[in-house]
Amino acid sequence: MAMNLEDYFRTIHEEQVLIKLPVGERYLMTGATQMLEKRREIIEVDKQLKAHREEFELKRKSLRQRRDEVLMKEEKLKESLLNFDRFLKENDAKRSRGAKKAENERKVVLQKEAEIQRLKEECAALEEIKQKLQRRVQRSNLYWNFLEQVLKMAKFEEVWELLGRFETLLITREQLCQRESGVQEQADSQRGALQTYIDQQSCLLLQNNNLLSQLQTQLDQTCSEALTWESKWNHIQNTAAKETLLLGQIKMATLNLYQMTDGEIGGEEGVAIDDTEEQLDKIQIFIQNHTDIVKDIKPPPTDTTLD
Missing domain, CATH: 1.10.287 (Helix Hairpins)
Incomplete structure (x- = not known):
């Protein structure tokens, strides 16, 4: 149709x-x-x-x-x-x-x-x-x-009274179910919030432990490096003391040699007492001059061969 x-x-x-x-x-x-x-x-x-x-x-x-x-x-x-x-x-x-x-x-x-x-x-x-x-x-x-x-x-006595009572019980049951559902939802929400807080705290604790472990490792490395550098510093100090003593001995020997060459200390023509290099130059010049003199006065070698 x-x-x-x-x-x-x-x-x-x-x-x-x-x-x-x-x-x-x-x-x-x-x-x-x-x-x-x-x-x-x-x-x-x-x-x-x-x-x-x-x-x-x-x-x-x-x-x-x-x-x-x-x-x-x-x-x-x-x-x-x-x-x-x-x-x-x-x-x-x-x-x-x-x-x-x-x-x-x-x-x-x-x-x-x-x-x-x-x-x-x-x-x-x-x-x-x-x-x-x-x-x-x-x-x-x-x-x-x-x-x-x-x-x-x-x-x-009447059907409508029974139906009304039944409907009232259904409404009451529905209200109780809704209330139970609300309470259950609230409990689930709080339980979820608690679990979230526990997870956050666990993550934070784990991060702090990892950070503490890293800091401890860095501290151990720093202590080890400090010991190494302290040993090197002691060695440097010992070496410097020996070198300083040897340098002082060299300077005293140079000064004695310079004085043995009748060199002057201080003054306008003299050499400063701490100027070791100048003193060595003067000693070198003195040695060269005396070497030339010795060559000049040295007798010629005699021929010992017989004809």
């Missing part, structure tokens, strides 16, 4: 079929309540179906009468066309209008027949919905019987 039957049914009969339930902030629809409401819906649907059938029958009768009238008019029109065929050419405009009118009447009949078919399909769909609701009610009878047995065993 071009139109959804359930949507059509909902649009046409929404105000008559739907049953308004009490609305509350914590209202809960139970199985027994649904069963009661479905029974009331079936009764209302039956009423609507009866009214709809009556209306459908009236429309169908009207459409039949209209179709018969159209057929009669069509027959008369055919007869007129056959009897006055000779006037067709002269009355072409009238014939054209008559044909259009017949076509319009034929379209109206087709539309009415389509509407009849649509109404039949709607009735079939409503009948199917009714059967579904009846089957649903039959399936729900088990809960209704159980509810009646519970009502006999309980202290309540």
Whole structure:
């Protein structure tokens, strides 16, 4: 069908079929309540179906009468066309209008027949919905019987009192579950925060231990280097003392040699007592001069060979 039957049914009969339930902030629809409401819906649907059938029958009768009238008019029109065929050419405009009118009447009949078919399909769909609701009610009878047995065993006199008590217990249970869930979430959050704090402290302790180990290693290396440098410093001090003593002895020897060459100490022509290099230069000059003198006064070697 071009139109959804359930949507059509909902649009046409929404105000008559739907049953308004009490609305509350914590209202809960139970199985027994649904069963009661479905029974009331079936009764209302039956009423609507009866009214709809009556209306459908009236429309169908009207459409039949209209179709018969159209057929009669069509027959008369055919007869007129056959009897006055000779006037067709002269009355072409009238014939054209008559044909259009017949076509319009034929379209109206087709539309009415389509509407009849649509109404039949709607009735079939409503009948199917009714059967579904009846089957649903039959399936729900088990809960209704159980509810009646519970009502006999309980202290309540009416079903609505028992349902109200049950709904109150459900609401209380839901509140307790929500409260328990909130407490559990809070405990999980605190437990997670505690574990995070423990992990952070563990990481911090591990970092401090690593830093302490590095500092201890650096301290050991520094102490070892300090001992090495201290040993080198002692060796340097001992070596410097020996070198200083040897230098002093060399300077004293040089000064004695310089004095033995009749060299002057101090004054404008003399050499400073600490100028060891100048003194060595003077001693070198003295040795060279005396070496030349010795060469000059040395007798020539005698020839001991005999002819």
